[in-house]
Amino acid sequence: xxxxxxxxxxxxxxxxxxxxxxxxxxxxxxxxxxxxxxxxxxxxxxxxxxxxxxxxxxxxxxxxxxxxxxxxxxxxxxxxxxxxxxxxxxxxxxxxxxxxxxxxxxxxxxxxx
Amino acid sequence: xxxxxxxxxxxxxxxxxxxxxxxxxxxxxxxxxxxxxxxxxxxxxxxxxxxxxxxxxxxxxxxxxxxxxxxxxxxxxxxxxxxxxxxxxxxxxxxxxxxxxxxxxxxxxxxxxx
Numbered sequence: 001x002x003x004x005x006x007x008x009x010x011x012x013x014x015x016x017x018x019x020x021x022x023x024x025x026x027x028x029x030x031x032x033x034x035x036x037x038x039x040x041x042x043x044x045x046x047x048x049x050x051x052x053x054x055x056x057x058x059x060x061x062x063x064x065x066x067x068x069x070x071x072x073x074x075x076x077x078x079x080x081x082x083x084x085x086x087x088x089x090x091x092x093x094x095x096x097x098x099x100x101x102x103x104x105x106x107x108x109x110x111x112x113x
Numbered sequence: 114x115x116x117x118x119x120x121x122x123x124x125x126x127x128x129x130x131x132x133x134x135x136x137x138x139x140x141x142x143x144x145x146x147x148x149x150x151x152x153x154x155x156x157x158x159x160x161x162x163x164x165x166x167x168x169x170x171x172x173x174x175x176x177x178x179x180x181x182x183x184x185x186x187x188x189x190x191x192x193x194x195x196x197x198x199x200x201x202x203x204x205x206x207x208x209x210x211x212x213x214x215x216x217x218x219x220x221x222x223x224x225x226x227x
């Protein structure tokens with residue numbers, strides 16, 4: 001059974017702290033790993049990592065894919081209260097000729113002032 | 114349009130009634146996906162369309178759920194004889210094509226079955 005596991009499930013930090021969120025996966029025919037930020041309803045896209053792009057960075061956020069360990073981390077440095085959200089990890093993979101994204105349950109990050 | 118739109122944003126219905134949820138993807142996106150998110154849970158994949166075709170319907174929770182897409186654009190998710198366990202946020206996403214492309218999500222429809 002395909003699965004994506006995120007840890008921790010929730011995290012509370014103070015502004016300025018650095019956080020690391022984890023995602024591990026077991027899927028058939030892996031193609032990509034995506035990170036999303038969900039503040040209210042709609043998840044917003046952060047990064048997509050593939051075999052040809054295993055490290056991405058945007059401002060204070062960065063992510064690395066470890067295909068050997070079947071995992072990824074999302075780092076946020078100098079956290080701000082606006083970073084408070086659920087961070088979702090999703091893995092794009094094929095089953096037969098069909099493509100799907102399998103999501104983890106997410107990590108709820110709370111950044112206190 | 115500028116982004117994925119969904120309607121209605123909220124829907125309250127009585128148990129046993131049918132509901133229709135609508136998704137309008139980003140113009141030019143050929144792939145469209147439906148997900149369900151229950152309280153405290155991750156996103157549960159329901160079905161996807163490539164064009165008007167849905168290659169795999171195995172993610173639909175029961176035969177009360179169906180979806181269609183016409184003209185390669187708007188999609189409708191229909192839930193017949195709604196049950197309380199159907200209460201969730203239903204999210205739609207679209208991407209340029211399936212596979213190597215990121216999915217862009219709509220704001221969702223919050224369905225409450227009383």
